[in-house]
Amino acid sequence: MADAVLSFAIENLGNFLVHQVNIRIGVRDDIGWLKEELGFLQASVNRAESRQEDEIRLWISTVRDVANEAVDILKRFQDGQASLEQGHMDRFLNCICICKKEAQLYDIGNNIESLKKKIGVIKERRLEYGIDNILAGPDVKQKERTLIRTSAIDKQVDVVGFKDDIQKLMKELNSEDPALKIISIHGMGGLGKTSLATKLYNSNELRDFGTRAKVCVSGEYTIKDVLKRIVKSFKGPEHEQYMSNMDEHDLLQYLSKLLQNQGCYLVLIDDIWDINAWSQIKTAFPNQDNGSRIIITTRNKKVAETVDNKGLAYQLRFLREEESWELFCKTAQPTDQLENLGKEMVGKCRGLPLAIVILGGLLLHNNSYDYWAKVKKHIWRNLTDDSVDIVEILSLSYKDLSPQMRDCFLYLARFQEDQIIDVERLKHLWIAEEFISEDEEGDGVLVEDLAEDCLNELSNRNLIQIEYLQLNGKVGSCRVHDLVRELAIKKAKEQKLLVIFESSKHQPNLIHLLKGQRRHAIYDGTGKYLKSLEQHIFDASFLRSLLLEGYEDKVELKEMKLIYTSFINLKVLDMSSVESHWIPEEIGDLVLLKFLGLMSNGGKTVAVPTSIGKLKKLQSLWGGSDGSYYTVPREMWELPELRHLYYLFIGISGRLNIGSHQIKLHSLIGIQMREWVKIDTVNFINLSTLHMLNIDGEGYSLESLSSLNLLKSVYLVGPIKELRFLPDSIMDLTLCNSHLKEDPMPSLGNLPNLTALELDRRVYLGNKMVCSQNAFRSLQILRLRSVYNLEELQVEDGTFPCLKSFQALDCEELKKIPIQLERFLTEFGKGEMNSFSLILNVFFRYW
Template sequence: MADAVISFAIEKLGDFLVHQVNIRIGVRDDIRWLKEELGLLQATVELAESRQEEKLIRLWLNNVRDVANEAVDILKTFQDGQASLEQGHMDRFLNCICICKKEAQLYDIGNDIESLKKRIGVIKERRLEYGINTILAGPDLKQKERTFIRASAIDTHVDVVGFKDDIQNLMKELNSKDPPLKIISIHGMGGLGKTSLALKLYNSNELRHFGTRAKVCVSNEYTIKDVLKRIIKSFKGPQHEEYMSNMDEHDLRQYLQQLLENQGCYLVLIDDIWDIKAWNQIKIAFPNQDNGSRIMITTRNKKVAETVDKNCLAYQLRLLREEESWELFCKTAEPTHNLEKLGREMVGKCGGLPLAIVILGGLLLHNKSKDYWLKVKEHIWRNLRDDSVDIVEILSLSYKDLSHQMRDCFLYLARFPEDEIIDVERLKHLWIAEEFISEDEEGDGVLMEDLAEDCLNELINRNLIQINYSQLNGKVLACQVHDLVRELAIRKAKEQKNLVISDSSKHQPNLTHLLEGQRRHAIYDEIELSEFCFLPDSVEDLALSESGFTEDPMPSLGNLRNLTTLDLHQVYGGDIMVCSKNSFPSLQVLRLQKFTNLKELQVEDGALPCLKSFRIKKCEELKNIPVQLERILIQTN
């Protein structure tokens, strides 16, 4: 990401030199020097970004990134000042005042650049003083920078390896003739395959007699109201959204209970419960009618598994055995015969954890050279803990093996809420809008959408993205990210200073403080949109999820002059949204999805001058699209 920040700064410095012709020679020379110096630094940064496991390298990159961002801010401050001077009619006296102000601004920009020059000098000195050049000169895990491969349709059927006995035991419980409501809780550590096993059972033909069924993921970030709504929608379909819009928790529990009392036996899968409080708040909605209904629960917490009900079957999922681990690895890495010994040694250090095995397999799938596998093994051996490799280390290793382009796309996944089912078309167009997907360098006419599809498929093949839903021909329509993989993406994105997550349930500080210095990838859950009038104008990419506003029309989102992407997902409240003339002067991408009650979209003349992409989805109440937006409307359904 530092490489992308520097490229952006170099581009802005070059534009400034072209368009700002009436500036002092000294200032022009300083800006030209700054542009050239950042260009020289960029070569080192490209190499350093592949070695960020070294804390020293990471800190040095942060310093470089800060300087590049500050250079852009200096130019922006000067240009904003120039724009204010040029507004309106000015007589000779006012012209003299403006000339004086311009000279003062040039003096300020000169001082600011002098300060940056000193900081760049310190950065170069530290590179030598702390031996950063020596670290960068060492052997690299990656033999060369690779772009992603042209991907064919991928196999979307994933076997649950090694749990035949577990499946039989659990199926026997689910199919038993005992009439009382029975609860089965599957527990074990993260990455063990609890969800995969539960879904295999849930989708089994052997459970066809459950005419009414639902599945929902609770996760660590939840509200009971939202969980209840999602269970009801899973039972009855999304058309119930509007009917439930004014219900509180009590109403929703009663409605769910009444709904199930009028049905036959039901099957419910409640995935990823973190605490017993969540279960206690929803369990009373499930009636026991002695008709053989069943509830499956998955959790990492053994105590939760054992206390959900006094008659509950708490089933602990085990780690894979040696041969089961090897079978799973072979399905993902497809090792050749001469690599079997090396592969078995590495798999043995995964401790039988399925997620660690498939991530390792995805890492090794794309390079079958013995030298590469040896380098991966050496890295694993250097980071063993209690003779086993930590899953976090394997995830980090897989991340470091990605190209710069692929890393940008992977880190972007951190902006989506936990356990979110991600619409693939939405994801690909956001990647393109953020310019993570670049034109094909070979010039063979490949469309950007196809390149984004290749990127998605490679991340799936590396097991960094999980398929949620696909067509029979293998085309993926929806995907998800495992909790542990998402945690890595969040951590890396925060290190790159391009992500901030605000969650009102965690009582975080005010938004202005959170967003200070952040430029993109912000997520806000369960927050009133009126809070966004205080956003700093440095924000470039804003994603609002499950947010609301009480005013009508929708309040202004502040003076977001640099905002290029606005993604509004599942927003509730009033029925009018207004885009005024000065709201979003730089906005290029606007996406509205699941906008409850939105009936009218007003766009003033001259508003959204830079908009290139407008997408709406599941906004049933919105009937008329403004003429200004019809020509760039990509999708509506």
């Protein structure tokens, strides 16, 4: 984090010297000296940030404060110059301005003299603390960069030690008792309640339910928000527009009526903290004696025993010794030499699964005996009642991260408790926040690959939990355990990386909370936050990143303009979780933006203004969280740095020619075919991911895809005439509702790089598919879902030589799985939703 602050300060000092040519030589020399000194300090900071000695952390904090102070000095001078240059000046006024400028230069000289003294102290402390000697020692963080790819087979939810629990609970869920039954799983944080409940919810052993939903309540909730999320889980995000004007009473009635018409239902309500939450929503779940079931998880035994006096309150136990070791081995992969050391440390975890997997993730990347002994020594120094505190293991794992990884981890604090995090969005945010530098690109490795490396390292260390895997085996969404999140929030605030504003919580000293923080996450009370801005409680120009997360908030036009005109130095602005019906022209004033999340629009179409063309540094543009629809100007397509367009569901007016300078677009998610055919795609030379919906293969041609030679991941929704347009570069392919009249397997089997294939819903109107000999030479994952007409799947010998996983769901007419595929058959949870669900919901809304 300090390295990023120094880089920002050095960049600003350099720009100042370039643009401020008419300043006194003494001031120019002082600024040049300051830039040079910070450059020298940066080299030491780069090495020092991976160390955790108290002396080093204190020294780094002082360096960071000096760098921030240097930026503030320049900012005050530039603001003063801007005010002097406004309007026409006669000779007399010009003289006054010259005097004022000289006064400002005098002030800046004095301020720099003060910084010189502070830097002198920093140098003295480096010698006094022996920092150079400490840094000269071996650094365990030096290791070669490796590209880690997750696997859809290796990363399935693995609940160790709960076989008996699953059988008992499954018996309750599948019982023939027609009455509504509530099963409450309770136990302390980190025991695996959510993992167990999710395993049950997704299990193929579960009997059929007419409809199902899952939602997390957590300790921070509003009943209105919980009810909305339950409805959207049942019916999809497009139902947001029907609920926009409903209060709690309306939502309770709406949900109850909805469930009365759906038959037998299953609901998973995760992480209820108090009985009040359940008391306020329970009337929404009708008992129609049709075998419906509700699963609840809670830390509170009283809650579990109170929700239903006829239900089952199931206390989850700690893992036994052999189960603990089995779980540890799955995460840490110890050698025989390390077994005794490992067992000693695991024993101190006292059977708590979260502590075990975090410890395993910490030890996974270094299998040296000395390193494991060092970790054990640290644990033994911090034992409480002869057992290790989970917080201590979490802190140890955090300290072991590289500086870059620490920034990426602490940034997770910006997401709300138990929030499902879209991984692509997270990676784009990391890049826009400059935690991951584009300077590291090269040798075919993109900055997005580097971001994925960071994500996979956090996953391997079990600091994030995988929520969903994409077809290709990459992580699609994740979440953060609340104990891990508490650590991220605490450290993020200490490091001044990010601060959270919540009007629902008592935060009396807003000046202390917001001042000096470059990233604000607003969970609720957008109006109150903006009021504090108008009252000058904090300096808006200091802010670099702003997140508005309030699902209940509607932002008015006046407030939108205030945001766009006040936060002029923002690089990240994410408003996709709040609702507004306007995007004012002032959005074009945020010329430093790299990431922009447009607000949701409540099901209405919103026009993006032409001023968006001013955002020359914009890399990622995301639509609202409810699948909002936007009309976009031609200027958007001319943005030279634009790499990713996600969930905009855009409308284009007339024929669109893409300029030769827009060649960086990598991802285009959610475009409709009628808009795609208006685009001259000749300059989409780097497009690698395309998700297209509302396809009409009879009326339009998809031949333009054949020239996209870097296209790797493709989702196509809607009728297609034939598949010859698919380029050989494709690796991941999903076809949905294609209504193909001819067997698609001969064409698909010839794609040389195809590694993952999903055929979904009415993809083929025939009843027989034939996979010919030597076809699908690279395919590793094959999914068939709701291919209703399919009666026979014929697989010839020599097909699928690389296959690892075959899944089939709701292919009711397919009575027999070919013998060549039987050994690859893997579980496909009934409750599983893929990352394409939002696109499918919007597809059915607009088709």
